[in-house]
Amino acid sequence: MSAPTTTTQNIAEESLRSALSSSERPKRPNALSASLTFGWRAILKIKHVPEQLFDVTVFPIMFTLMFTYLFGGALAGSTGEYLQFLLPGILVQTVVFITIYTGFTLNGDIQKGVFDRFRSLPVWRPAVLVGALLADAARYTMASTIILVLGLVLGFRPEGGIVGVLLAVALVLVFAFSLSWIWTALGLVLRTPNSVMGVSMMIMFPLTFASNIFVDPQTMPSWLATAIGFNPITHLVTATRGLMDGTVTLGQMAAVFAACAILIVVFAPITMYLYRNKK
């Protein structure tokens, strides 16, 4: 490497000069294109670090099997019956739990210099976050597919048919996208990825367990059942079940969309404020 150094460097200087002269500034990309480019980055990262898919492959299988066979008999009399009740709920629980990786990843990402570069580019500013959330949707879809296939193998039979199931998954994805803005905000506030994880878990455990995912709230003390009625996850599970069973009502859907709207309206601006003023 040492002998021809000077010549190679001269050649490099020539090509550097031509590289510098040949670049015109193109038109700025629009918001969608910029977001999709950031989404592409996240997908590339999955390609290079496939281990990160552990949470969307192994977790869902574990949860479904564990709850069905450990608790199914006790909670619903038989595992088959319980699976029919549980599967929409476990789909919600799994996807909603995976959303916390958004904040975890963002927090780790932001510590690195590459975020400074992104923020100094003349692009639509939320694109980097929206792109990450779009790529997350791909991971959620993967987790949902695994759960549904496993459920069907174990004997889950949705009355709502394929359309009902697809709409249910779509609804869960919309909710997950909305909920993620809480984690992006947390990811920007807290100092380390691990603290983001800790705080997110602290929020997610009560939210998912104090809901109608695993049991019917009618079996609970009335004050708890009332409290659970305010949990947005409860509404999401109700609507998801409704869609899969073919019994969904407009009111159930409206409740979920209202929850999504509130989450976005509150947490997206907070996230963007934090993002703009991040040190």
Added chain:
Amino acid sequence: MERDGVVNIGRGAVKKADVELAVHAEGLVRKFGENAAVDGVDLIVRRGEIYGFLGPNGAGKTTTIRMLATLLPPSSGTAEIFGHDIARDADEVRSRVSLTGQFASVDEDLTGHENLVLIARLLGHSRKESKARSAELLAAFGLSDAASRQVKKYSGGMRRRLDIAASIVVTPELLFLDEPTTGLDPRSRNQVWDIIRTLASEGTTVLLTTQYLDEADQLADRIAVIDNGKVIAEGTPGELKASVGAGALHVRLADPETRPEAERILSNSLGAPMHLESDPAALSARVSDPERVSRALAELSRSGVAVTDFALGQPSLDEVFLALTGRPADDNENNENPDGKEEEVA
């Protein structure tokens, strides 16, 4: 640190034809809590020049650059980049500048090629143009062979080059380089210097921060010395060195016992006060006339004081600081590490 010893005075001349300002900052302040990391910085950088921002760790260099690159809003004060206000016209500013941060501002999980395509796409190039641009830049920076390797597997020098390549996917009017050579081996450092010179000669204004006077001297048309968030000196490298003395003589003695005698002899023949270093056998002095150095050393050997080692070099950052502030650069920090590999507190 290598000392090149070549003193280049007079490169600081600003082209009179084009005196438009690339950076015009007035009274920039950035506070973190009570502590002002940047405490009233005024700065003028002319279009087309290489401007060096010289200072120790924690002096406020990075914070200033981050404000100018619109990453951090100033607590008070104003700055314009090519006439565009960093607060009001942030988007206009962003479309004219590029930033190469102190720590690799590329994505370590992606390959070099993917990184450049990503930036090109974000700047609005089509997929095809992006790929072509990436290939062109990788070739220009000698990275073609590493194009499809993940950046985390790159050496420090390669990473730095990729980082600069990412900053010129669209040639910026103003390029910020935050400590572009910190931690690089001498060969990689020279490559980066060559790149910076080429960029500047093609018309890009460069604002770089450094801890090394040597580097600022090699590259910069003008230098600002920053300390505790304030600019304490500003001028061409020649002016700066004139105010500090042309260089420094470092002498190490065979026997520490002889230091008092050596001090007396040297200060007499150099006509300058000697600085006693923490090494009990070492002493140094600022010298303005290399002629007197040879005489002083001859005088020393005539008196029978044995010298193991001597060097005549450019003043170090420490010596600049000593001359400008009367105290060493690291005085305000519990810093055991004058080479400054530590991260600057932003």
